[in-house]
Amino acid sequence: DADVTQTPRNRITKTGKRIMLECSQTKGHDRMYWYRQDPGLGLRLIYYSFDVKDINKGEISDGYSVSRQAQAKFSLSLESAIPNQTALYFCATSGLYSGTGQETQYFGPGTRLLVL
């Protein structure tokens, strides 16, 4: 079974609708992240969370919100979807900073979102 799972894998929605993308992990990691990928732009960070009580905005948080329901679950919401939020969304996890260096981030399979 995959260590990092995302649901749904594909989603089509209409402008103005609220949608939620979910991420679960079994790696036991404390840190979780949401990125979006757009053609030619690489991946950009939306939100990140160091633990259940610690949530931080990333580079492009406007129009998004998140919820860390448990150590293993991190959800991304689009309160009122708009067409330019059409993208590939990735969840990632990494272990607690241990003083030995930046832990590697491991990514989920991605969610393809189309906003009409």
Added chain:
Amino acid sequence: AQKVTQAQTEISVVEKEDVTLDCVYETRDTTYYLFWYKQPPSGELVFLIRRNSFDEQNEISGRYSWNFQKSTSSFNFTITASQVVDSAVYFCALSGYYNQGGKLIFGQGTELSVKP
């Protein structure tokens, strides 16, 4: 500010050719981490390597090798005797040692096409 540049947007080679993917980075951190990820046509992101800034030894893993040069701020990736299965988008990424939110700064990606 941190930045990663992958100047090669697309590369096309014939199977068994060697190919080098370039990555140039900018950072003011004295300690940092560099990563390469592979994104095959199926869309997931696969971790390939992490390199610490204080370790400039080159690394080889099978047909893959990485050349890290702090003097030129480059972390290039070479595939020897390329195969069709190497066709993918490859991303170089940078992260600060003191975490800076744990975020990865990604390059724009290089799309590698290996033709039979």
